[in-house]
Amino acid sequence: MRIRKITRATAVAGMTLAAIGVMPIAHAEGASGTTKALMASCPGDGHISRNYTCTTLGSGELYHQKYTNNRASTWYKKTGGGSITARVGYNRSGSTAWSGWFSQSSGTTKTGSWSNVTYCAGTVGLLEVRGQQTYQTPLANCSG
Structure with missing residues (x-):
């Protein structure tokens, strides 16, 4: 890379x-x-550009981006705290796709990527942390 x-x-x-x-x-x-x-770093409103959003969490930043070739990626950049077991995903109209579970420590980034995600369809990036909760980014779509 x-x-x-x-x-x-x-x-x-x-x-x-x-x-x-x-x-x-x-x-x-x-x-x-x-x-x-x-x-x-993630801007305060969570909107980096069209179809590219993020959320600042206590121990890192969650990002979600869609590409014009109908692919999408969600990644978590962990900047502090202890190790976690988590997975990243995205949601579109109530339908969710997930990566596999992974272990993650501070100073690392974990990414999930998917194909056949319509570029202009509204989606949110997700991070589910085992034993905690699920976090999400703002809506990523063509208008914002």
């Missing part, structure tokens, strides 16, 4: 990119050529 960093080439009169609300974005490109943006 290749990682490349994308930043804006210009800033406003001496201000840093962070000061004007532009955060650098790293993109991970897999062997199939698909690209997944990896944000520096």
Whole structure:
């Protein structure tokens, strides 16, 4: 997997990119050529861009993104706390798809990917933590 960093080439009169609300974005490109943006952090409203949402949790960040080739991914970036057993998924109109269960420790990211997910259909990303609860991202759809 290749990682490349994308930043804006210009800033406003001496201000840093962070000061004007532009955060650098790293993109991970897999062997199939698909690209997944990896944000520096989740914005307060949970909407990164069209069909790309996130939720900040106490021990990390949950992301959900849909791609124009009708694929979707949900991933959890764990930044603190003890190890968990969890799975990621997505929900569309009451129908849920899950990854397998995994163990995850701080400093790692776990991802699930699915095909045949209509790009403009509204979906939410899910994280189910065994013995705790299920967390979700805001709705990802074409209008927002």
